[in-house]
Amino acid sequence: MMQLIDGKQLALTIQEEIRTEVDQYASQGHRKPHLAALLVGENPASRSYINNKMRACKRTGIESTLVQQPADISQEELLKVIDDLNQNDQIDGYIVQLPLPKHISEEVINLAISPDKDVDGFHPTNMGLMVQGSPQYIPATPYGILTMLERYQIPTSGKHCVVIGRSNIVGRPISILLSMKSPTGNCTVTLTHSRTQNIAEEVKRADIVIAAIGKANFVTADMVKQGAVVIDVGINSIDDDSQRGYSLVGDVDFEQVAPKCSYITPVPGGVGPMTVTALLMNTMKAYKQYGL
Ligand code: BQF
DSSP, X not given: OOEEOOHHHHHHHHHHHHHHHXXXXXXXXXXXXXXXXXXXXXXXXXXXXXXXXXXXXXXXXOEEEEEEEOTTOOHHHHHHHHHHHHHOTTOOEEEEOSSOOXXXXXXXXXXXXXXXXXXXXXXXXXXXXXXXXOOSSOOHHHHHHHHHHHHTTOOOTTOEEEEEOOOTTTHHHHHHHHHSSSTTOOOEEEEEOTTOSOHHHHHHTOSEEEEOSOXXXXXXXGXXXXXXXXXXOOOEEEEOSSTTSEEEEOSBOHXXXXXXXXXXXXSSSSHHHHHHHHHHHHHHHHIIIIIO
């Protein structure tokens, strides 16, 4: 039988665990952990992601600060804001919300973030540590996915995992992590992308499918092996005639694919809430390692 992976429920459970831990530290006289988010411009999707993160902070007792800058801030000015965050010893970790305006280089910004406060794990130092198997901060979405697999006790060792999409924030890191010699690793991983010759054929071989391509309903039933685990990372906005005028759908054609799966994540309420929770887990790590 197909089992739904309830990312929203699991996220709330873990956030409750974090709340208990935060309360414990506070009762011992420590200051609260503190996450900051830097938002450049006013992309509505970014705004909503930041709101999700701030709300989750509130639930766990982690303090949060939103630092907002106009879309036309220069890269140089933004680097100063980042330096302030690096120097501020009240802030355990921070994120720079993506995407950034086109005149600002993500690469330059990532390099400026202090690796010890880089709770998104995008700094090359943290990427390097992860690739070498001694991660400091694992990027939030891959970390959220691994946490789901772990908590649902889904076996990975020896399984064939097919990742669709090679982005720096999801596809590439999750492919590395799943192939690692670790409790949520030991998979044989195939990383597919836009130049893969026959994606359907590759995906059909998978015990575990990670769909992270950003194309609505890309994964169809004919591409999925009976009994596979399907993790849908996609968040695609589709126009419809609902109240708000759009709905969110994943990279997987859920209705069609779900009956074939042993486990599947929904969209919304699957990987998304776990991404937010993994960010808080990284913030706790920063706090315990450098903030106490
Ligand atoms: C849910 C993100 C693409 C580009 C930049 C809960 C989130 C999303 C969905 C969320 C995402 C996606 C985030 C749900 C943060 C995940 O209920 O399904 C939470 O807030 N996310 C982001 O910060 O930047 C992105 C996706």
